[in-house]
Amino acid sequence: MSAKQNSYEIGLDKNPANYVALSPLSFIARSAAVYPNHPSAVYEGKRFTWAETYDRCRRFASYLASKGIGEGDTVAAMLPNIPAMNELHFAVPMAGAVLNTLNIRLDASSIAFQLDHGEAKIILVDPEFSGVITEAMAQMKGPKPFVIDVDDAAFAGGKRIGEIEYEAAVAQGDSAFVPRPPKDEWDAIALGYTSGTTGNPKGVVTHHRGAYLNAVSNILAGQLGQHPVYLWTLPMFHCNGWCFPWTVAAAAGVNVCLRKVEPTRIFALIKEHGVTHMCGAPIVYNTLINAPDAPKGKAAKPVAGLIAGAAPPVAVLEGAESIGIKLTHVYGLTETYGPASVCAEQPGWGALSPDQRAQMKRRQGVAYPLEEGITVLDPDTMRQVPRDGETIGEVMFRGNIVMKGYLKNEKATQECFAGGWFHTGDLGVLDEHGYVIIKDRSKDIIISGGENVSSVEVEDILYKHPAVLFAAVVAKPDPKWGEVPCAFIELKEGASATEADIIGFCRGQMSGFKTPKVVVFGPLPKTSTGKIQKFMLRDQVQSAKAISA
Structure with missing residues (x-):
């Protein structure tokens, strides 16, 4: 047959009539045209409309272009959650450039590495971080970026280190800029960077198509x-604020900007502006749940929240409901633009008891829309594991909401895409419904006497103890069992507990080999996004003088 x-x-x-490259830049253009007078952002008494925000973004993009910024150039930002940070997500790509948002908790050496690696031509700096940026630039090996200060009347302190202030740059721009x-x-x-707990972090490059699709998802x-x-x-x-x-x-919503996570301020903003949605790590919601002035019952305003990470503790999911926040669990990584899976709620879950409902909602779930x-x-x-809830494999993603790859790191890029899937490094199982359930990071599984112990499972039990505010479990070397679980506990304010209390509590709810053998009390190290830094705890455990058996 021919x-x-x-x-x-x-x-x-x-x-041009039937094809336009997908880009989130189209979103702001539409909202400004259709809802020009609808509020786009509020912050410390300031209000902007979508027409005003679109104008400001075009003006700053024009300014960037006048500085020679264009295709393939990197513009970095060291800013908190203020309107300018939101505007940069449009202004920078409007100029054809790439936005590199820096973690505001990083030290100077880490920032210096990222500025060098990403070859930032311009950096925008909030006065609060002028000191660390000055130190970082002194450590840079390559050309130093042009600095633009971004003043914030809500912050008293710091100093200007740039050659121009953001508002002045916006004013110099052309509102007719295309x-x-x-x-x-x-x-x-x-361009975003992984946490880099071992060695230098990897630069994650994302594209317009993925940003567009994940924003809609x-x-x-x-x-x-x-x-x-x-x-x-x-x-x-953090992952461009999950897009x-x-x-x-x-x-065409309203961005209620917040410089710092403070429970009292959060509850006030929810009431004042009628907040409908929010996102955060379990630690953020746990902080709100345990705040002395947390509204309860009819006093709580209903808010829909996305919560991400490994399986959130049942106590957090239940507690959030008590203060009016209905949580949906999502999961992803920097390499997947933030969330790329969701624990899609099924009919009938609302009729379950709070504990049963929380157990269902803590799964990582299914692919984002x-x-x-x-x-x-x-x-x-590279075969799918059985849907038995027991067989452990590696959690993997595939699709348009996966990064282009790692900047200047072809080897790591090829490795993470081996077999046509993105390898997350997380270990999990599939339940009978095809929902993914993470059991642990590959490095966090504890092998005790030949048995696998999920640190996530032990942590979930610890969070049920009435005195526990935060908990983390890591492996401690043991001459008999190889490894045993070691629990790090941060207690609630005014609460008390002993090692024997904690171990006895766990022993009553899980197998003996899963029960922590050592308990360490004190503040837990956390990232700026609220994740507990287990690598620091593992280092502490490895120190012979830090913990005795």
Whole structure:
């Protein structure tokens, strides 16, 4: 049989009328045109409309272009959750450049590495971080970026170190500037760095297409609807705020900016602005739940929240409901633009008891609406594990909401995409419904006497103890068992507990080999996004003088 011609491919080509590269820049243009007078952002008495925000973004993009910033250039930002940080998510790509949001908790050497590695041409700096940026720039090996100060009347202190202030730069820009759309939706839009707990962090490069799709996925998975009022408890520097700057623009919502996570301030903002949605790590919600002035019952305003990370403790999911926050669990990594899976709620869950409902909602779940897939595979055979809730494999993603790759690191890029899936490094199982359940990071599984112990499972029990505020479990070397669980506990204010109390509590709810053999009390080290830094705890355990058996 002769080769058949595909008539559907003849003369039916892409053209400007039927094809436009996907980019989140289209979201702000639409909201400004359709809802010009709708509020876009509020912060410390200041209010902006979508028309004003779009104008400010175009003006700053114009300023960047006048400084020679264009395709392939990196613009870094060391800023808290203020309106300027939100604007940069549009202004920088409008100029054709790539946005690198820096973790505001990093030390000077880490920042110096990232500025050098990303070859930042410009950096925007809040006065609070002028000291560490000055030190970082002194440590840089390559050309130093041009510095723009971003003043904030809500912060007293710090000093200007730049050559111009942000508002002055915006004023110098041209409001008639025409944003530069990406030539290809695969073009880079942002550069973010992994945590880098061992060695230098990897630079994660994301693209316009993925940012566009994940922004829309957030609306669907988080049920934002139209005109949500979104409270910025999640750092915008973290995975570009899980793409929520673009999400809120797509939904023509309101960005309620917040410089620092403070429970009293959060509750006040929820009431004042009618906040409908928020995001955060378990530690953020746990802090709100345990705040002395947390509203309860009818006093609590209903808010929909996304919570991310490994399986959130049942106590957090239950506690959030008690203060009016209905949580949906999402999961992802820097390499997946933030959340790329969701524990999709099923009919009937609302009728379950709070404990049963929390058990269902703590799973990592299924693929985000616009992600192609998430599953658990045997990393050696690349075959999916059985849906038995027991067989452990590696959690993997595939689809458009996965990074381009690691900047200047071809080896790591090839390794993480081996077999046509993105390897997360997380270990998990599939339940009978195909929902992913993370059991641990590969390095956090504790092998005690030949038995695998999930630190997440032990932590979940610890969080049920009435005196426990935060908990983390790591492996402690043991001459008999190889490894045993070691628990680090941060107690609630005014609460007390002993090692015997904690161990006895756990022993009553789990197998003996899973029970912590050592308990250490004290503040736990945390990242700026609220994740407990287990690598520091593992280092502490390895120190012979730190912990005795």
